[in-house]
Amino acid sequence: MNLQADAIGEILVIRVCEPRIDAAVAVEFKDMFREMAVEVPPRVLLDLSQVDFVDSSGLGAIVAAMKHLAPDRLLELAGLTPIVEKVFSLTKMDSVFPIHADVASACGGAATDAS
């Protein structure tokens, strides 16, 4: 599991450099995210633009990451590819996460409505 963290202003951007977040790597993702998300700035953004595939286990791991930041922070998402967007919309999780078209728009302005 390759996650890379960058601070862009007041935003911690965690880029998932993997093609898949599935059952095989869901636990590893959760553990790595927890290690990276200590003393975080006000906003945390998960860049999923390199992720082609998420299954229900991967979705659960991203939800777990969101819960790790609660109640003080939300986990924002950017760069959802088609399958990832489908999984979030079918499960209505797109109503829970602030979703941005890409990292640039997340850092520059308001969330786009993905629904």
Place this chain on the structure above:
Amino acid sequence: MRLKPLLRDVRRAIEQLTEGWRGGGASGPLLMRAELVAAEVLTNVVEHGFAGGHDGEIEVVSHASDKAVILLVRDNGGPMPGGAAPCGLAPEIPETTEELPEGGFGWYLIRSLTHRLDYCRRDGCNCLCVEIREEDGNDRPARRCAAGDVRAEPG
């Protein structure tokens, strides 16, 4: 195709299956939905049917065209709870983030994305057949539970 009940083998199987389906003419939303269904079905077999044990075998047969993908999965793991495939009710979205569900989405996704699903237990094996159709591109809401259905276990 035969595979051992290991998650890394599931990942490899999904790659081979989608490659084959693409060759059979499946593309776009149909291929995407079939990949998701296959991943959920095979992961469930590994995590629940075999419950982490690695001794067993999963056999997968499939057929694809530009109109549909049919997937047959046979395994010698434990039976489905209650002898029926879970009906896959959608997990509810709670008021607070802390209460969000981290599991229980798998069967809901399978039911939402499939046109037909048959399950039986025969000769000590689970036999599951699912069909994903191109014409269902907008996805059907997961059907209501019928008598005898079992609610999906979280996880």
